[in-house]
Amino acid sequence: MSTSNQSRIVASISVVGAGRVGRAAAAAFRAAGYEVHGPTVRGERIAPADAVLLCVPDREIGDAGAAARGAAPFVGHTSGATPLVEAGVDFGLHPLRAFVGTEDADSFDGVGCAVAGTSPDALRVAEELALAVGGRPFEVRDEQRAGYHAAASIASNYLVTLQAAAETVAAASGLPEGFRSHLVPLVRGTVENWAAHGPREALTGPIVRGDEATVQRQRAAVEASAPDLLPLFDELTDRTRSLVGTKGMPV
Template identity: 55%
Template sequence: MLGPTGRGEPVGDADVVLLCVPDSAIASAARNLSGHRGLIGHTSGATPLDDVDLGVHPLQTFTGSEEPSVFHGIACAVAGRDDDALAVAARIAELLGARPVAIDDARRAGYHAAASIASNFLVTLQDTAERVAVSSGIDAPTARAMLAPLVRQTIENWAALGPAAALTGPVARGDSDTVARQRQAVAEVPELLPLFDELCARTADLSQRKDVA
């Protein structure tokens, strides 16, 4: 096994080259390897296989400080231009300790949007909660320490029970007076009100699904 190599460095006589570059750089990086005899793949979640032979996208969040065990047991979206390339992509996922899941190349953007909502937007949502807590007189580190166990248990409930059964809180109970008081408090950070209102509306929709479940 060769690598990793940096940009501009030769990749050697590798059977498979995985491009771990920004999505916008995949096409040019693949062109630079046009004479390479082996398979070329990328690790993008949303980019189709127009310029490469296969795709391997670990469904995990990375900040740069993780241990290799972060791959163990996670899903890994795989794709290939043909059955052989798909089999290689699946084998790479398995060698990482991940579970390969084949994703239709035409639907990669939707798959990746779901991942972004679940991970990236979750951080944005928790930042919103933290800012509202700070506006109520709780310092940010304390707010995170208080809210983190709630977030973790909510995620566990969602994963185990599904969204309708996991939903709790005043919107789900139809407690409009409490929601109104919450909205008044959120108004202390007025730029957050549109998000709060939209989340209340979507949560009300989900609560109706809960009622009929």
């Protein structure tokens, strides 16, 4: 669902930052019918607009925000972790997705967007922008940001780290190069099951079945082939047992 041009608070946007998010945001806002300036890079003049959206690294938000003051009545950022008060901006719009640089004008469609504002009008701007590009806005207050961003990092960043660990164990066990392609359908199916049924019902494998002998064989294989990953394996095993509500064999 998008907002109509007639009901919008802002008509023009200056996008600051030509990285992955900045390029995707500029393309999405243009497709949604906004007058878009940028994305600009550091040192470039910020064109006057109804709103400025800072798509820059967290450490650069303060300087970029100061430079944007005077260019628009509303200045916002796309940071998930940085509180609005700390950043000195009016609103926040953080798309809850991973950008890899190949996104197009539909890159926000259906994506949850954490929005916030230092005033009711600023919050309305953030919600409007999210809705206009097909996003699904939900409010995150400053005091919730650290926990929100930690949850997002666990779900996205640490999932990639976990898959890297799986590839390491597979390679160290002598499985063929390109084994990742066989893991991908498993991971996709698991994520789809988690999305549809929640974590407990999505779980499969030896811990759910109570097959501790298999768990111990897995542990021995990790210890032999990739011993540096053994603490991670043990922690994940313990957390999975807790989720299932079972106790395992002592190690």
